[in-house]
Amino acid sequence: MKVAIYGQYYQNSTEPIINDIFVFFNKNNVEMIIESHFLLMLNERKIVENKYKTFTSHTELDSSFDMLISIGGDGTILRAATLVRDSGIPILGINAGRLGFLATVQKENIAEFMQFVIDKKYTISKRALLSLTCSPPNEAIEEINFAMNEITVSRKDTTSMITIDTYLNDEFLNSYWADGLIISTPTGSTGYSLSCGGPILTPDVKSLVITPIAPHNLTARPLVVPDETEIRLKVSGREENYLVSLDSRVTSIKNESILILKKTPFQINMVEIPEETFLKTLRSKLLWGQDKRN
Numbered sequence: 001m002k003v004a005i006y007g008q009y010y011q012n013s014t015e016p017i018i019n020d021i022f023v024f025f026n027k028n029n030v031e032m033i034i035e036s037h038f039l040l041m042l043n044e045r046k047i048v049e050n051k052y053k054t055f056t057s058h059t060e061l062d063s064s065f066d067m068l069i070s071i072g073g074d075g076t077i078l079r080a081a082t083l084v085r086d087s088g089i090p091i092l093g094i095n096a097g098r099l100g101f102l103a104t105v106q107k108e109n110i111a112e113f114m115q116f117v118i119d120k121k122y123t124i125s126k127r128a129l130l131s132l133t134c135s136p137p138n139e140a141i142e143e144i145n146f147a148m149n150e151i152t153v154s155r156k157d158t159t160s161m162i163t164i165d166t167y168l169n170d171e172f173l174n175s176y177w178a179d180g181l182i183i184s185t186p187t188g189s190t191g192y193s194l195s196c197g198g199p200i201l202t203p204d205v206k207s208l209v210i211t212p213i214a215p216h217n218l219t220a221r222p223l224v225v226p227d228e229t230e231i232r233l234k235v236s237g238r239e240e241n242y243l244v245s246l247d248s249r250v251t252s253i254k255n256e257s258i259l260i261l262k263k264t265p266f267q268i269n270m271v272e273i274p275e276e277t278f279l280k281t282l283r284s285k286l287l288w289g290q291d292k293r294n
């Protein structure tokens with residue numbers, strides 16, 4: 001078995017996590033290839049010997065890898081997805097962060113959960129992604145053109161709201177007058193969209209959510225549409241530019257550009273361990289069942 005290991009940060013809590021993973025995988029003859037910046041951080045603190053092979057970019061992650069293990073929070077998983085891209089390599093997230101909606105394996109139970117990995121007792125949860133075409137083209141988007149959570153347009157350099165003309169499959173939907181608009185995948189429905197009043201979708205639902213950010217038309221509400229829908233946006237406002245973000249990556253776009261959002265032809269495979277299902281994560285992160293009155 002061959003796994004890629006990825007993390008963005010080093011903190012004191014990293015050492016025991018790394019220790020648990022490395023002891024377990026070495027004992028079970030699992031080959032580990034470590035992302036080069038992460039290995040450098042670990043080497044500097046003398047946590048890991050220098051004998052491990054490294055990878056530096058997505059081009060080195062091929063089908064010979066069985067899995068990528070992401071050590072961090074949800075932000076680290078979003079970055080891990082940009083390494084894996086369309087290779088199909090499943091991602092398993094070990095939660096060293098705070099919320100850990102996507103990074104589901106808790107750091108306290110690493111050996112137990114890694115045994116599921118070795119025994120192949122896990123399922124794959126396929127996550128639909130969104131991609132963006134911008135006219136005129138925008139280079140910043142083209143390098144990594146997909147979002148696992150959401151694509152957001154939002155106002156820039158101003159408190160003045162923007163107007164977002166929105167079309168679904170060429171049919172006019174609405175002109176949102178708002179701080180911005182979020183187009184979320186089912187995965188992203190528990191992220192930014194949820195904070196703006198959007199519904200939660202389970203990851204296997206074949207839909208997208210269109211959620212306005214603080215709309216001034218008070219009747220504007222989150223809308224769920226089929227994920228085959230082509231969504232076209234045109235933004236206008238007092239400033240010349242506005243922001244577009246794909247998950248954590250942000251760029252500036254000129255007003256009146258045409259944005260077309262579509263589901264990508266590939267998906268990201270997330271590893272789901274039997275005891276750490278989406279519903280269990282939902283219950284625990286949203287504190288469902290904690291109200292002692294029922």
Ligand SMILES: NC(=O)c1ccc[n+]([C@@H]2O[C@H](COP(=O)([O-])OP(=O)(O)OC[C@H]3O[C@@H](n4cnc5c(N)ncnc54)[C@H](O)[C@@H]3O)[C@@H](O)[C@H]2O)c1
Nearest residue numbers: 073074075099100101149150187188190191192195247248
């Ligand atoms: N007001 C908000 O809720 C808000 C604002 C901006 C961005 N975000 C989210 O943050 C993501 C970018 O992450 P970052 O690390 O760069 O920013 P960050 O460091 O500000 O983290 C944002 C928070 O969103 C959580 N999060 C991310 N994806 C999630 C998901 N699918 N389900 C539930 N929670 C999720 C993370 O756990 C973290 O607590 C965006 O894709 C967006 O979904 C949320």
Ligand SMILES: Nc1ncnc2c1ncn2[C@@H]1O[C@H](COP(=O)(O)OP(=O)(O)OP(=O)(O)O)[C@@H](O)[C@H]1O
Nearest residue numbers: 007009011014072073074075076096097098099100
């Ligand atoms: N490799 C790591 N080792 C130890 N702690 C980490 C590591 N990576 C991340 N963390 C901790 O998790 C925090 C958040 O990480 P990250 O940016 O990946 O997630 P996030 O998007 O903020 O999500 P979350 O709210 O789930 O933590 C970091 O500030 C840090 O405290």
